[in-house]
Amino acid sequence: MLNYIVRRVAYAVLILLGVNLLTFTLFFAVNSPDNIARLNIGAKRVSQDAIDKWKAERGYDKPLWFNARAEGRGKLTQTLFHDRSLRLFTLQFGASDSGRDIRHEIATRLPASLALAGPMLLLTVYAGIAFALLLVFFRASYLDFWGTVLCVLLMSISSLFYIIMAQWLFGKTLRLVPLSGYVPGLDLLKFLVLPLVVGIVYQLGAEARLFRAMLLEEAGKDYVRTARAKGLAEPAVLFGHVLRNAWLPILTHVGALLPYAFLGSIVFESFFGIPGLGTYVVEAIAAQDFAVVHTMVFLGSLLYILAYLATDIAYTWVDPRVRLQ
Amino acid sequence: MPKFVFLWTDLVLWLLVAAAIGYGVHARRTPSLRVTWRHVARSAPAMAAAVVLAVFIVVALLDSVHFRPRLGGAGDGGVAYATRTLSLLDVGLSHARQAQEKTYSQPLAYWSFQKETAMVDGREVRAHPRLRHGGAHLADPATQWHADLVLRSLAGAGGGLLGAVALVMVLARLRRGEGSTGATLRQMLAGNTDLPWRTVICTAGFMLILAGWIGALWPVYHVFGTDRTGNDVLYQALKSIRTAVVIGALSSVATLPLAVALGVLAGYFKGWVDDLIQYLYTVLSSIPPILLVAAFVLLINVYLDQHADSFPTGVERAEFRLFLLCVILGITGWATLCRLLRAETLKLAELEYVQAARAFGVSHWRIMGRHILPNVMHLVLIVTVLDFSGLVLYEAVLSYVGVGVDPNSYSFGSMINLARSEMSREPAVWWNLAAAFGFMLALVLAANLFADAVREAFDPRARALRPRGRPGAAHQAAR
Numbered sequence: 047m048l049n050y051i052v053r054r055v056a057y058a059v060l061i062l063l064g065v066n067l068l069t070f071t072l073f074f075a076v077n078s079p080d081n082i083a084r085l086n087i088g089a090k091r092v093s094q095d096a097i098d099k100w101k102a103e104r105g106y107d108k109p110l111w112f113n114a115r116a117e118g119r120g121k122l123t124q125t126l127f128h129d130r131s132l133r134l135f136t137l138q139f140g141a142s143d144s145g146r147d148i149r150h151e152i153a154t155r156l157p158a159s160l161a162l163a164g165p166m167l168l169l170t171v172y173a174g175i176a177f178a179l180l181l182v183f184f185r186a187s188y189l190d191f192w193g194t195v196l197c198v199l200l201m202s203i204s205s206l207f208y209i210i211m212a213q214w215l216f217g218k219t220l221r222l223v224p225l226s227g228y229v230p231g232l233d234l235l236k237f238l239v240l241p242l243v244v245g246i247v248y249q250l251g252a253e254a255r256l257f258r259a260m261l262l263e264e265a266g267k268d269y270v271r272t273a274r275a276k277g278l279a280e281p282a283v284l285f286g287h288v289l290r291n292a293w294l295p296i297l298t299h300v301g302a303l304l305p306y307a308f309l310g311s312i313v314f315e316s317f318f319g320i321p322g323l324g325t326y327v328v329e330a331i332a333a334q335d336f337a338v339v340h341t342m343v344f345l346g347s348l349l350y351i352l353a354y355l356a357t358d359i360a361y362t363w364v365d366p367r368v369r370l371q
Numbered sequence: 372m373p374k375f376v377f378l379w380t381d382l383v384l385w386l387l388v389a390a391a392i393g394y395g396v397h398a399r400r401t402p403s404l405r406v407t408w409r410h411v412a413r414s415a416p417a418m419a420a421a422v423v424l425a426v427f428i429v430v431a432l433l434d435s436v437h438f439r440p441r442l443g444g445a446g447d448g449g450v451a452y453a454t455r456t457l458s459l460l461d462v463g464l465s466h467a468r469q470a471q472e473k474t475y476s477q478p479l480a481y482w483s484f485q486k487e488t489a490m491v492d493g494r495e496v497r498a499h500p501r502l503r504h505g506g507a508h509l510a511d512p513a514t515q516w517h518a519d520l521v522l523r524s525l526a527g528a529g530g531g532l533l534g535a536v537a538l539v540m541v542l543a544r545l546r547r548g549e550g551s552t553g554a555t556l557r558q559m560l561a562g563n564t565d566l567p568w569r570t571v572i573c574t575a576g577f578m579l580i581l582a583g584w585i586g587a588l589w590p591v592y593h594v595f596g597t598d599r600t601g602n603d604v605l606y607q608a609l610k611s612i613r614t615a616v617v618i619g620a621l622s623s624v625a626t627l628p629l630a631v632a633l634g635v636l637a638g639y640f641k642g643w644v645d646d647l648i649q650y651l652y653t654v655l656s657s658i659p660p661i662l663l664v665a666a667f668v669l670l671i672n673v674y675l676d677q678h679a680d681s682f683p684t685g686v687e688r689a690e691f692r693l694f695l696l697c698v699i700l701g702i703t704g705w706a707t708l709c710r711l712l713r714a715e716t717l718k719l720a721e722l723e724y725v726q727a728a729r730a731f732g733v734s735h736w737r738i739m740g741r742h743i744l745p746n747v748m749h750l751v752l753i754v755t756v757l758d759f760s761g762l763v764l765y766e767a768v769l770s771y772v773g774v775g776v777d778p779n780s781y782s783f784g785s786m787i788n789l790a791r792s793e794m795s796r797e798p799a800v801w802w803n804l805a806a807a808f809g810f811m812l813a814l815v816l817a818a819n820l821f822a823d824a825v826r827e828a829f830d831p832r833a834r835a836l837r838p839r840g841r842p843g844a845a846h847q848a849a850r
Contacts, residue, residue: 064654072666198823202760202816204767206787207808214794225795312661313768317791331665332773339666346659354657 047362054358058351059135065347066134070127073336134344143335151326151338152345158228159322162238163311166245171300173246174253175289181254182261183284194258200251208248209317212240226319241318257296264292293364301357304350373438374452378687379694380617381435387620388432407749410828415567417824419574420817426578427814430609431616434460437686456686460613464606466590470504472601478802479592481506481516505593523587531583535576542568596802598789608806610781615814618697618766618776623758625701630708631751635739637709638716648713656706661772667699668774689777696769696776700762708754715747749829756825760818763811783811 083097139148181193217225223240265288273283315324330338361368398404411417436459439452475484482499489496509515543556559568588594595604637648682688728738769775770784790804
């Protein structure tokens with residue numbers, strides 16, 4: 047087990063290195079720092095002096111990969127790649143293009159993000175499984191048929207519609223909850239209710255349909271027929287046998303959902319005015335702040351890899367037959 | 372003769388149409404494919420969806436023939452062309468394109484949404500002024516408006532109904548086979564046919580009636596109102612269809628070269644090739660998709676910024692951006708399909724017929740091309756069709772984040788983005804959102820239903836998941 051985890055972590059570092067190389071090439075090599083400077087200064091005709099000054103202020107004035115002018119180890123460390131990419135591994139994110147400390151920004155925004163994304167993921171999966179169980183329990187009935195139709199309908203609507211309509215209906219017309227905003231503490235619940243409900247409804251269709259398919263696949267197996275033949279009641283078969291065996295594919299899916307929780311929260315955070323990481327990314331993209339986007343890509347893939355590792359370890363806990371080696 | 376403009380997106384879209392026709396011919400000739408597609412055709416939801424999709428695709432294709440009209444009166448013998456690039460759809464809807472109001476107006480209204488101060492009998496009165504185009508043909512709108520709406524609606528819907536009846540007649544005549552046209556007609560309407568003709572007829576009839584209704588009202592009213600700058604909303608919605616179809620179709624096809632090539636290679640050669648390719652797609656899929664797309668789009672921004680002069684018109688620039696966006700969605704989105712194809716190829720490569728081919732000394736490339744590729748094509752088809760609707764929805768999110776299509780081009784995403792502030796007005800401006808919602812839902816729902824049927828037909832596992840004895844499937848089971 048330990049051996050396995052060590053190997054996985056080593057592979058994860060390798061993957062992160064790849065991510066880093068890819069995004070660094072995308073951001074700073076294809077797109078020379080001169081271009082970034084020009085884009086950020088914004089004027090039509092920019093003098094080379096202004097560009098050099100902008101670069102020097104933000105530490106972009108070093109060579110990309112190899113510094114021939116430096117001494118010894120400095121040849122490699124006094125480069126943009128070292129500053130902008132390798133330092134991310136030690137969680138030194140540096141300053142954004144607008145001069146603010148990225149790590150401080152992330153630290154202040156992380157709680158807000160977690161407060162939304164955490165419950166959202168759990169509740170979405172919970173609601174999806176519950177609805178799928180209902181459909182599977184009443185399978186091959188009109189409830190199942192129209193439930194599936196409802197799922198297809200729900201998943202054919204853009205998330206933006208759900209948000210706009212919910213804000214208009216519950217926030218503006220009925221005035222049940224605040225439209226958007228964020229306060230720390232217990233009052234936060236008031237602000238989180240609407241995004242959570244919208245998030246659940248929006249993902250219910252796709253989730254429930256997928257879980258239904260997973261459950262039905264299990265329900266078609268021989269051991270389920272045996273369980274019925276033994277005379278077990280349908281709820282006992284469903285919860286005791288089918289659901290327990292369907293946990294494995296469900297877990298895999300939840301692991302794969304984690305990076306999308308990041309994507310979902312980008313839209314939800316910025317619509318509901320929650321000052322989390324998602325809003326940070328949207329602002330950075332709008333301001334063309336390459337340093338921030340680069341850091342967030344790194345952080346996003348780090349979270350993704352950790353989630354995958356956690357999923358794999360959780361397998362052994364859900365299904366004792368799984369041995370990690 | 373106008374000057375035709377060949378946009379990247381147009382070319383690829385038409386190539387795709389050609390490829391689809393080619394595939395259709397191929398599927399018709401191949402017995403196994405014909406049987407599978409017949410399975411799709413037997414599904415009533417899929418056929419209804421196909422009718423709706425066909426309408427959307429026709430609109431998108433009409434909107435994909437671009438040209439710059441010739442301007443008359445170039446005195447010195449030279450030929451001058453308009454600076455605006457138009458499409459066939461623009462020409463067909465020129466009245467709606469040109470019927471510009473000052474600002475918002477409600478659907479079918481003859482009055483402006485916002486009050487203006489006007490002088491009546493020497494006093495200042497605040498009232499809704501009349502629109503320049505919407506309902507301009509009415510002499511006394513207050514009394515005539517209702518009657519005019521009803522009459523035009525009836526005429527339009529009646530025309531549509533007539534068209535539908537004519538269509539059914541022609542269809543029955545074509546499909547009559549041995550029996551008489553009347554008998555075939557009765558069979559079709561009773562739903563006693565092998566293919567769900569009744570569903571097709573109902574859907575097509577509904578679309579025709581809707582088209583007739585819109586066709587009767589649109590020349591004189593703004594059927595879906597106007598937006599902030601007074602442009603017709605229905606026109607924008609129709610223009611947005613092309614963007615959605617282009618994004619959905621091009622992007623899902625753009626994933627194919629990398630996904631198919633790498634997936635088959637990894638599964639066939641195994642070893643270090645497999646390790647390398649797995650590493651590649653793990654790296655790619657561990658980056659949150661929206662950030663990866665954003666990273667690429669920021670690159671395009673820089674490129675377009677530096678090459679601003681190489682695009683003669685704004686449309687060409689916007690279209691080039693759209694094309695690049697599709698390519699980006701392609702390069703960033705191939706991991707899922709690649710993983711599936713790798714797994715399937717791993718399985719196939721161990722089968723006896725592949726072993727036999729190897730024993731005969733068939734080269735690796737030939738085995739992959741002739742023996743493996745055709746046997747994984749069903750996966751490619753399923754994933755491509757399933758991706759379509761997701762990408763259409765994705766476009767709206769990307770546009771919201773600011774990394775989607777050009778802000779000046781028409782898309783459902785940009786319509787929804789504007790609607791956000793409009794819904795918070797008092798009273799709410801809801802018709803922009805409603806138009807985008809309706810068209811997008813129709814397109815995505817149709818795509819989803821069709822994709823489901825395709826998956827059910829092509830994926831043996833999906834077929835096993837279908838609950839037996841589903842309501843309404845009785846005659847299918849009896850088949």
